[in-house]
Amino acid sequence: MPYITSANIACGFHAGDPLTMAQTISLARKHKVAPGAHPGFPDLLGFGRRKMHLTSEEAKNYIIYQMGALQGFAKAANANLQHVKPHGALYNMAAEDESLSKSIVAAVKAFDSNLIVFAPPKSELTKTALSSRLRVACEFFADRAYDADGSLASRKQPKSIINDAGRVVERTLRAIGEGTVLAIDGKTVSLGKIHTVCVHGDTPTAVNLVKKLNEALVKANVKVEPVHNFL
Amino acid sequence: MPYITSANIACGFHAGDPLTMAQTISLARKHKVAPGAHPGFPDLLGFGRRKMHLTSEEAKNYIIYQMGALQGFAKAANANLQHVKPHGALYNMAAEDESLSKSIVAAVKAFDSNLIVFAPPKSELTKTALSSRLRVACEFFADRAYDADGSLASRKQPKSIINDAGRVVERTLRAIGEGTVLAIDGKTVSLGKIHTVCVHGDTPTAVNLVKKLNEALVKANVKVEPVHNFL
Amino acid sequence: MPYITSANIACGFHAGDPLTMAQTISLARKHKVAPGAHPGFPDLLGFGRRKMHLTSEEAKNYIIYQMGALQGFAKAANANLQHVKPHGALYNMAAEDESLSKSIVAAVKAFDSNLIVFAPPKSELTKTALSSRLRVACEFFADRAYDADGSLASRKQPKSIINDAGRVVERTLRAIGEGTVLAIDGKTVSLGKIHTVCVHGDTPTAVNLVKKLNEALVKANVKVEPVHNFL
């Protein structure tokens, strides 16, 4: 918590439970970290990392349910939700699927149109959210390899998860400074402007990664603050 | 819906799912029925009708989660929640358990102290909620037999569920008019003032019961309206 | 039960629970109906009717788990499982997906290679099971419309579910007699030899359908018996 500015909080569908949600909201508040809903597919067995095919109504209402549940803990702690970031397969599918992106955007607009949507740059989700006048934070994954088309390399691929702090820092500075990333095949991929940098809590060495990343960003004069400050 | 004024909506723990919740909120709005959260134990297999022993923190946060999830659909439909009614074993345990009642009241106060608590008259939950300055609607169960101590007769007991419209009407008029009910053993039980009358959606003949009840109450000049109008 | 010879019993992942499983095994035994496992995706919210993308290991082990659980009740009732029929999206995906079919077949062979696999005629699942020396019962859906390619018309399509007993009987006699079905667009589709006829328990009028179907098959001199008698 001391090294991050935004936290994605799972809402019970792919992970998370009421106690953890309450504690995380409280911890975020203490560290002045902006909390966000991290809705996922209803798939505890697969941690929400498996594709599921939902109807538009199902997707929209599953997301409203999860945002609402987290909002309950925010209200109870006098905190405000800053953002929504779909989790796992929901995020990856939405990046390429206009219909699913529309369901997510419809959920956010119906629930609270002040919420910022975290999405991959140049994705369907980014386009759909922007065209519905939602604010979007374009996200770079510091600890994940990219394919040449700008999508995340599959977790099943070797070297798709990056644990080395030096590389994480180097990649992030490049992504923020130049808006590019070196794909897993060595090609340079153009990402565009990056507003938020993600490190997964379940990446081994995650705490060290965010610590080193925070130090490097400060040293490089990158202002490290919650996205609602500048979006 | 046309015959009732308040609806208890299950929130996914013992029953209910995002689609049903969204549809019920929408239906309630259409019929000007006041919606309320109906949180239960996390027990889909047992429909929340089995006792579970939770810590205070667990109980409080499970209830916040469920109220928040339903509130999400209310926000999305521009509706307001009127009340909270614990479900099944949670309701029955809270009637007699001061500590559990305190957890429920703490959840409601943290989440939204305007919500009205539905509770059995003279119960621990009623006492605890009133002493925390929450509004309480004392509830009569029209379709359930009572024991001589004023608690509900167990569903496992024969004749504990009342399907006959005539008896349901007669009992309700007595409860509202005199504040009493005839217990399963024939004794008269004093209930005190009744503000709301419950018919279970899963009681066979439920639709007919609420229709007949509505007609009888109107005929008896009892004003049938959502509890937030007069509490 | 009196009108059927094989029963597919859900095992808790998309529907079903221990009590229902125990009762259904017991009821099947009483009526001399052959019980089979009906494993599905872990998707209670969607009744297993939504596509999910599992790894081979996940699919194989989810199916072993479900067959094992049902086998527990069979053992407790001195009954034997006759068959395995994947449910919903698992069945439909396996019909076209060789890799998923291999996972299902691997599960059955590891668990009990005497179990008969229920599968659509000419499907990947039929091919894979036969080439692994499992017995296959080719299945006709009496209450569902077919597309011109021999697959089931989507439930979301109008007229995809057939409630009319006359049509159900007519279609079944044709499927058994000629090995064909008229697709939703009127074209004749060749199915090949049919060993088992399915009516969904959640189709309205299901009881009437199986009664009428049973009478019509007997009248047409089709022997109505569990598939293990002749496969």
Place this chain on the structure above:
Amino acid sequence: MPYITSANIACGFHAGDPLTMAQTISLARKHKVAPGAHPGFPDLLGFGRRKMHLTSEEAKNYIIYQMGALQGFAKAANANLQHVKPHGALYNMAAEDESLSKSIVAAVKAFDSNLIVFAPPKSELTKTALSSRLRVACEFFADRAYDADGSLASRKQPKSIINDAGRVVERTLRAIGEGTVLAIDGKTVSLGKIHTVCVHGDTPTAVNLVKKLNEALVKANVKVEPVHNFL
């Protein structure tokens, strides 16, 4: 695995999932560790450590379901289940509850009366299982403090979990040698004959504890082997 002789495998109700169950059965087989079913209450949120009140039918069938599911993986791996050990609150409640003990025993007898029941010495479960001619392995908890009445001290109590290898070894040697344990209040409690010693996998330092315990038992000439060898 190298330091233990019996493994209790969660079956999906309070913990465990098909992949973990398959892997654990396979790992146990490799290390010649005897596997057993570890059924619990249907309470993933509470890890099965919260009391639930089930009917006899529910308890019996929940346990059959879980034993069956694990048996599926045992069959697939050509392994045999050695035992059944109820988990958490189910174990603790059965220790004192004759009716619940009867449900557990009824489940085991219906499913496989060769399974050995793990139970606290002098408990209701031990008595009920023995009187139904099931074999019972009386169990000592090496890493948990005892109350003066011979039951486990609540996990919520300070010092109820014992992480120190020296104390774990000392207590175990006393329990096996003398059949006694020093309760949390210093009193000596008579346990009677002990057949199996439990270390919780979620106790910090668990691996070190079982290693040290194994060494100490061998040094003390206690034969360390699966209970089915001598019961």
